[in-house]
Amino acid sequence: PTILDKIASDDYVAFTFFVGAMAMMAAAAFFFLSMSSFDRKWKTSILVSGLITFIAAVHYWYMRDYWQMNAESPTFFRYVDWILTVPLMCVEFYLILKVAGAKKSLMWKLIFLSVVMLVTGYLGETVYRDAAWFWGLVSGIAYFVIVYEIWLGSAKKIAVQAGGAVLSAHKTLCWFVLVGWAIYPIGYMAGTPGWYEGVFGGLSLDVVYNIGDAINKIGFGLVVYNLAVIATEKKQ
Amino acid sequence: PTILDKIASDDYVAFTFFVGAMAMMAAAAFFFLSMSSFDRKWKTSILVSGLITFIAAVHYWYMRDYWQMNAESPTFFRYVDWILTVPLMCVEFYLILKVAGAKKSLMWKLIFLSVVMLVTGYLGETVYRDAAWFWGLVSGIAYFVIVYEIWLGSAKKIAVQAGGAVLSAHKTLCWFVLVGWAIYPIGYMAGTPGWYEGVFGGLSLDVVYNIGDAINKIGFGLVVYNLAVIATEKKQ
Numbered sequence: 001p002t003i004l005d006k007i008a009s010d011d012y013v014a015f016t017f018f019v020g021a022m023a024m025m026a027a028a029a030f031f032f033l034s035m036s037s038f039d040r041k042w043k044t045s046i047l048v049s050g051l052i053t054f055i056a057a058v059h060y061w062y063m064r065d066y067w068q069m070n071a072e073s074p075t076f077f078r079y080v081d082w083i084l085t086v087p088l089m090c091v092e093f094y095l096i097l098k099v100a101g102a103k104k105s106l107m108w109k110l111i112f113l114s115v116v117m118l119v120t121g122y123l124g125e126t127v128y129r130d131a132a133w134f135w136g137l138v139s140g141i142a143y144f145v146i147v148y149e150i151w152l153g154s155a156k157k158i159a160v161q162a163g164g165a166v167l168s169a170h171k172t173l174c175w176f177v178l179v180g181w182a183i184y185p186i187g188y189m190a191g192t193p194g195w196y197e198g199v200f201g202g203l204s205l206d207v208v209y210n211i212g213d214a215i216n217k218i219g220f221g222l223v224v225y226n227l228a229v230i231a232t233e234k235k236q
Numbered sequence: 237p238t239i240l241d242k243i244a245s246d247d248y249v250a251f252t253f254f255v256g257a258m259a260m261m262a263a264a265a266f267f268f269l270s271m272s273s274f275d276r277k278w279k280t281s282i283l284v285s286g287l288i289t290f291i292a293a294v295h296y297w298y299m300r301d302y303w304q305m306n307a308e309s310p311t312f313f314r315y316v317d318w319i320l321t322v323p324l325m326c327v328e329f330y331l332i333l334k335v336a337g338a339k340k341s342l343m344w345k346l347i348f349l350s351v352v353m354l355v356t357g358y359l360g361e362t363v364y365r366d367a368a369w370f371w372g373l374v375s376g377i378a379y380f381v382i383v384y385e386i387w388l389g390s391a392k393k394i395a396v397q398a399g400g401a402v403l404s405a406h407k408t409l410c411w412f413v414l415v416g417w418a419i420y421p422i423g424y425m426a427g428t429p430g431w432y433e434g435v436f437g438g439l440s441l442d443v444v445y446n447i448g449d450a451i452n453k454i455g456f457g458l459v460v461y462n463l464a465v466i467a468t469e470k471k472q
């Protein structure tokens with residue numbers, strides 16, 4: 001096979017890899033190029049949104065090619081992407097709340113939890129597939145601690161103190177984590193053996209992950225962008 | 237083999253080349269795009285941090301492919317990368333101290349020493365492998381003169397005169413050179429024949445070099461970035 005072979009019209013994995021790569025590239029260009037319109041304080045947040053989509057664009061391009069050549073899930077590159085982009089999303093949470101006095105320790109806590117979530121997920125998908133349910137469970141617990149931390153823990157308190165546009169952006173991001181991120185465990189259950197096979201077995205792990213990434217990476221960035229627009233307009 | 241062949245799950249060289257390429261790309265985008273947020277005086281330093289990681293990103297992408305196709309160390313491209321990026325790091329030292337009155341001669345001295353260090357290292361790794369210990373020793377001497385120059389020599393005096401954030405950034409960079417750069421001779425000893433084989437023979441030269449590059453290129457740049465943030469905030 002070559003990279004330019006015909007794509008079967010029902011090869012939704014190839015399709016979503018291609019569209020995903022393109023969308024991530026466009027999103028990265030959008031964030032990078034609109035950066036200069038904002039106050040210094042917001043520039044870094046927009047830049048991080050750009051980095052998340054840029055890193056994804058490169059990985060998607062690569063994963064698209066890998067799928068085309070090997071007709072196999074590029075699990076390894078998927079997790080390399082996540083291990084870079086999910087911690088950057090934790091940085092975004094911190095950057096938004098920094099203006100309201102968030103401490104670096106909050107950022108490191110979220111980063112640590114996200115690394116635990118991803119490393120255990122990787123182990124379940126690759127090395128210990130037979131115990132995928134167990135590693136998925138550990139990963140899921142780390143995920144829930146993140147959800148708790150931002151919805152009800154210290155991050156929530158700081159957001160309430162900040163109020164206004166920061167609070168409402170924080171709230172939207174919380175919904176992304178609760179609903180948007182919940183797409184991933186579905187992909188995981190669709191692609192690993194376990195009692196849940198009957199429920200999600202019909203879905204393709206890659207298609208589910210690709211949809212999740214498009215929503216979360218681009219959507220997350222747009223929420224931050226929107227906050228920067230509101231905050232900059234108010235000052236003028 | 238093709239560039240898109242499956243990567244063995246224990247192929248740490250391929251792994252670190254891939255992650256390295258990605259991290260260098262993201263770092264270059266970060267430095268290039270944040271440049272405009274700083275005072276004119278610091279813009280050039282941030283730009284140089286961006287160039288160092290950008291040059292590395294291109295080489296890493298190439299070295300990744302080279303490793304995939306030949307399963308052999310891309311020594312030649314490694315040194316092409318270093319011969320461009322290490323002198324640029326010497327330029328960074330100079331740029332930081334320029335505000336405190338450093339002269340161009342300091343920069344040229346450091347550049348000269350780093351070229352000696354790299355050319356002799358290359359000879360030891362390739363042309364005169366049988367006398368690798370000798371060329372490594374000469375390279376190491378040049379390295380020690382660099383260490384002396386920045387820790388105790390004229391660079392140190394200027395940094396002390398400058399004081400404040402410049403002094404503390406200079407100090408951090410000095411630690412990078414003393415500890416971070418010391419990773420490279422370990423890689424060299426792991427990858428060349430010599431009496432030291434028994435000690436470092438188990439390590440992979442490429443993995444060690446890749447870890448060293450990630451720490452030194454990105455870390456070095458972030459120290460400079462941090463200095464620019466502090467210096468810019470103070471003025472406002």
Ligand SMILES: CC1=C(/C=C/C(C)=C/C=C/C(C)=C/C=O)C(C)(C)CCC1
Pocket residue numbers: 082085086117118120121122135136137139140143181182184185188213216217
């Ligand atoms: C809970 C859980 C998982 C969660 C993954 C998540 C939440 C990934 C989020 C990725 C994002 C947000 C990427 C966007 O850049 C895994 C690892 C699938 C394993 C099964 C259990």
Ligand SMILES: CC1=C(/C=C/C(C)=C/C=C/C(C)=C/C=O)C(C)(C)CCC1
Pocket residue numbers: 288318321322353354356357358371372373375376379417418420421424449452453
């Ligand atoms: C002392 C010594 C070496 C030192 C290499 C160094 C210090 C390289 C630094 C590279 C950097 C900092 C690259 C980042 O951009 C060699 C040539 C391995 C040969 C053995 C002796």
